[in-house]
Amino acid sequence: GTDDTPADGPVTVNVLIPDSSSNIVDPAYKVLNPEFTKRTGTSVTFVKSGGDYGAVEERILAARIAGNLPDAAIISSASIRTYVDAKLAQPFDSLMKADTSYDPTTAEPSLLKFGARDGKTYALPLTASWVVMYYNTEIFKKAGLNPDDPPETLTELGAAARKIVDSGAAKHGLAFRLSDDPNMWRLQNVVASGGGSLMNDDESEPTFDDPALLGLVRFLADLAKDGVIAHYDAESMSEAYYRGDVGIVYDASSGARTHAKSANFDYRIAPYPIPDGGRRILSAGGASIVMFTDDPVRQQAVWEAVRELVGPAGGAAYLEEQGGGVLVLDAAANKSKAKEHAELALKPEDVADFAPMVQFPGRSAQEIWTILGEQILAVLQSGKDPATALADAEAAAKPLLP
């Protein structure tokens, strides 16, 4: 704790939360408890959004219009840029610096980068999850595949998926979430691992003509044509997988708990297959906290809460809640769970390479993602030419940039 106890009673700050995501909010409830308030003089009121990250964003929008933004909010790490661009998110740097008892070096450096823009830290990640491959070993065996030797490249993945379908082991070889995947998380990862990017270097414009992207779309289209791949949205993807109708899914590491509970078959987790010749890059997802208040007293109180969340106590709580399916900012905590991370196909060198997702600039980011998703789906579902589709997406996206 800090030395300076506030003079006149506890300061109460509002933190907007995606309250349907118990994985994210429950540890926060647990850590920011009465004892914390007693110790720091900061009390936190959680403002329920009634849903997930999307609901949080709607609430921020309404509150922004009404002029009563919460003091802080837990948002998807992918959306940080939107609030930074809109100059709503306040930097933590001075608070961090002023807090002598806080040692930034205890933080995972790669994670600390998530909220960094223009040399300032606008957000701190609470959790970071990564994409892994879940596969149904029973289906693998039925298809004559070796569960101990899962596919590592797209070529291998394609072959395995085809084999699953051809052998009749399952209806589909692979499910790949596209349509409602915020910021095209899975797609971004594979493209990045293929050495590509969805944005240019100064992160000002989309680059949908990226060869890695085109390659991936072609790859998916090939599989889709033969029915090897299906289920492009979250619920259908996991439900089909749990039913045993799909052999392989790309899914979040933080879902490991749910998989363990819901899958009534033997499955394994492996690093996700990447384009041939590429290098696996982990563009992380997860939750971050941003601060909106510019009142110094409240900022200080927010910082108290944030520090608790991203510090050892919070870190431990998150890792506990998610069964090791995430990384937290506190490096020491991550170390203590290293074994579980390994089981989730995360190697130590991956941690160093953790990168934030890209986000398009300005307020139309979501629209651009949607355009891209729809164009790719058009390729997969209606056989549109991949290059044309991506060109169309880029053309449609351009006018939406600030």
Place this chain on the structure above:
Amino acid sequence: MNPSVLTPLALPKPPNAVDVSCHNLVKRFPDGTVALDDVTIECPPGGITVLLGPSGCGKTTLLRCVAGLETQTTGTMSIGGRDVSAVDAGLRGVAMVFQNHALYPDKTAEGNLAFPLRMAGVPKRERARRVAAIAELLQIDGLLKRRPGQLSGGQRQRVGIGRALIREPDVLLMDEPFSSLDAELRVEMRAEFLALQRRLGMTTLYVTHDQAEALSLADRMVVLRAGRIEQATSAEEMFRRPATSFVAGFLGGMNLLAGTLDDGTLRVPGHPHGLRLPALPANGSQNLTLGVRPEDLKPGPGGPDDLSFEITTMLTELLGRERLVHGHLGDRRLKVRVHADVPVGERLTVHAAAADLHLFDHDGARLPGAGD
């Protein structure tokens, strides 16, 4: 057969006239009210059976049971010799004029009239013809395009009558069909109805509160009282020889003087002298009720064989040509129909012929005697 209607209208019954009868009908409503209590009626086929009785005695309920709109609690019903106790209302071949008209609120008068014909699959032109005919008969031909809400009470009632008649049903139930019509129209309608009924020979059950109507229409007359049948006979017979004091009082508003018989004199409470009866009942009953109609009491002392007594006049009512004088005899009130005006609060001597006197015993049952 109605003995009073001896005109060309009284055609022989068409061969297809059906009989309607109820046996031991009991109707108990869910709240426990017994509206019909063991009613047995035989309606002459092709004739008109008039139901009379005080308000709430069960007339409507009886019609509704016959129609099948109400299910009797016990008892059976037959129409045309067939037991219809469990037959659906629509299949009994019965038409009804409802006390509250029950018109289709969204249909014009024309639509209401044509409805039963449409249901019977009568072709359009034929329908139009018959609607026009019945509307003319009922004098509503100018109103055919109006909806019930735009009609007066009497006009609605006539539409309701027309709707029932237009089908020329086997059995016709009429619940106070002319109650909202003015006297003139009522007489006209009654005559038209009678002509139609005689021509088509539908067996009719007819509820009315109008004595003239009852007497002029009834082939058979039934008086109900609190759900039970009080008397059932021809109109003439019932009027001439009411079986009970209740019927006597109800039909034609007979004056009823209850008293005790003492040596040929009827002692009436509150009256110093008794009434010397010109004829005595056969059996020696002590508690008697003497009945005499207002129109059978005439002013003046009368002859030696007449009953004669004095009343004190209280109030006179104009009835048209005549006046109804209310008076009292001891504690009893009675009414006299006279032609001239009489002063109020004075004494008036009246007399009645022995043949016009009716005697009833303690329980109200007719005693054979004078009037017979």
Place this chain on the structure above:
Amino acid sequence: MNPSVLTPLALPKPPNAVDVSCHNLVKRFPDGTVALDDVTIECPPGGITVLLGPSGCGKTTLLRCVAGLETQTTGTMSIGGRDVSAVDAGLRGVAMVFQNHALYPDKTAEGNLAFPLRMAGVPKRERARRVAAIAELLQIDGLLKRRPGQLSGGQRQRVGIGRALIREPDVLLMDEPFSSLDAELRVEMRAEFLALQRRLGMTTLYVTHDQAEALSLADRMVVLRAGRIEQATSAEEMFRRPATSFVAGFLGGMNLLAGTLDDGTLRVPGHPHGLRLPALPANGSQNLTLGVRPEDLKPGPGGPDDLSFEITTMLTELLGRERLVHGHLGDRRLKVRVHADVPVGERLTVHAAAADLHLFDHDGARLPGAGD
């Protein structure tokens, strides 16, 4: 003042009796029907004005206009000397007995009766007392817990009457209030109502089709015909000297014989000989209508000053003690009231006193003459 009611009941009007009057009332319905056409009526304060007229002539419409339920197209209305043409129905101090009862279907008989008192803020106990009293008066005390749907037609009507009376309103509008009651009860109710009305002195507008009721209640009698006033005067006067042939025919069902006058003889179409009139109208009108009431026609040739003629009988109807004989004279139908039965299809000579004859001109207006 009703000249025929000269009893202790005819108390002096209470001082608070209000007058009701309508001036040049016109009511045109949206579909163009003119239900009232320039009606002007003055109702005697505290008295009973009886409205008569054929079905559809506008009686109900007039009452509804007075009540404020219908807005007149033009014309004004005043109650108690104040112009109420634009006053809300609830504020006119008017109560009404509706032709169709209009009970609250969800409330019991008791609830219906008590409702106006509740609205007036009468305390509960007082309410109960008055409901009990009026229910007893109307003989529905045993039925207070029933809903309208569980009551007979006559019972509903009585609840409707009670609901209007219980408020003891300044102005009472009654639309055929006793039409569903049997004759006996109707007479009783009429007497009770008259007593109450005389005591409370509410100005009453009363629609009825019952001639006896009209004559016995009317302080003033108004005959409407197709939305216009045909005659408005006292009951006795109207009966004795109907102003038009329409009133004559309507009230008491006078026989009307239209013909042309030819040298003191009325020639009736289809009749070979004419009728020799005992008295001639003052002016020399050529097209005449002769009126004579069925009860004023007596069998037999009569005296030299009497009008006498022969009819052919067609049909007889039992009216109770008397019979109504329908016959024809040339092309005209007429009715005769007789005491004995007469054979049908035969000739019957009848006569009438000169004083009982009424003459009307071509347009139906009364001609001074014989009957006057």
Place this chain on the structure above:
Amino acid sequence: MNSLHTRLPRPHIGLRPPPSALLIPAYTLLFLLIVGPVLVVVTLSLFDYDPLLGAAGFVGMDNFARVLPSDDFRTALVNTAVYMLLTVPVTLTASLLVALGIHSVRFGAALWRSVYFLPVAATLAAMAVAWRWLFYADSGLIDATIGQVLGLRDWLHSTTLALPAVSVVGTWENMGFAIVMFLAGLSAVPPHVMEAARLDGAGPWNRFWHVTWPALGPATVFTLIICTRNALKVFDQVQVMTKGGPINSSTTLSYLLWERGIRFLDIGGGSVITLMLLALILGVTVIQLSAVGRRWERAGTR
């Protein structure tokens, strides 16, 4: 009679507040709660408003020129119309039949009322999951039954069948509502007229057509207009079942307006769609009222 002697206080002959005063509470609230906010939205359609930056600029009809010709808008318009045509007639007919059935049975009406009420009560979020399972490709109940007959499969992931799938859910949801309405309407059918019709020889069909149907008029108009409105502004069902997909194939106007106005932070564009949606519903309502509404309503008005 003697007990009737106390007279009531005389009413004052005078004026009362007009009956329309009773509208004041409701209409004050309507203006505050709905009309006012709608006017704000209408105004916003003329602005380019960036809610995050808080910057607004008047752009006149630019938003209209941008949104109205767009493919998204056209698709959503067509989808909305198709959705309405798919749901409203089925909902009304089926609900009326069910309500008549429930109304006609002597025993068990309470049971059936409850059964058909359940969908109304259940939370859509949970029901959406269940429906997704029913629509699950090949092994879901719908593919296994109707799908086998019609040869249709995997409705939710088909660009042609996703909208029909959503309309199945919409129909199912609205049926409970319509049934409840019709059941309430059936209690207004005058029983004595029904009896007259029975005696007039009208069979069940004619009794329905000539007595029940006219008496149901106002309830039918209500149900028709509400069901149409629900169909034209359908949002929840789309969001939980398909999120407008696949590829906009089930995006309705209401979904598009949410997506544009909220998710894409395009307040001006969203307002334009809002306006169009309101105009559309109002137009359809006017057409319905003038085509059948007045007539049906009058039939049941007493």
Place this chain on the structure above:
Amino acid sequence: MTARTVTRETLTHLALALGGVIILAPFAIMVWTAFVPERLIFTGAGPGDLTLENFRIALREWDWLSAYRTSVVVAVITFVAQLVTCLPAGYVLARHRFRGHGVATWVMLGCLIVPGQVIAIPTYVVISRVGQLDTILALVWPSLTSAFGIFLFRQFILTLPQSIFDAARLDRVSEFGMVWRVVLPNVKPAITAFGIFSVVSSWNDLFWASVVLQSPDNATVPFAVTRFTDPEAGIQYGAQMAAASLAVLPLIIAFLVAQRQFIRGINLSATD
């Protein structure tokens, strides 16, 4: 009962049962799933596998009592406020003609068609400006009156016989009394129907509640149902279905109680 009616009754029940199966299918899935262990949800479970575990989770993770309390309070306030405002308005629109009648009717129809999402933000701005966020008032505010209710009552009041209004006017019932003493008792089935929709929609409304609610103590029942969905980790189906079952339970009970009002108690035949 004749053989004919027995047959007809049986056929009707059969038809209703057939429709009922379709109607109930999703509902049955919900209830069934609530009792199935998470692991078996997708691969099938028999009666022997059923468990209360999902309910245990749902009950543990959520303060149901407080949520029920808030939801009941909101539902009751909403219903009463809507009834109090809509019934008079519906009555006036149905039975009176006055200047502006047409306008009033069209305003009502116009308000009827506005989706809640459209006006959420302006309304939110107002509520937050007056500092009423996170209060019961904020929760009920947009539903204090309802164009739907006005329209519904108008339609049902149209079917009442005019004569009872005439009678009541002469009985000196004020317009206000007309609504509560004459209309109310005669439109009970309509009020029941309206009550069902009013209560159900406020009970199940998550959208507006999620806009204005802040503190967990005020959360309403639907929050409990969405609680088991995570954008990344997925849905806990069993717990969600158990929560959904718990959410709907009070509504079913309330409906069974309200059912009575549907039984025809009013015989309008006493008047034309």
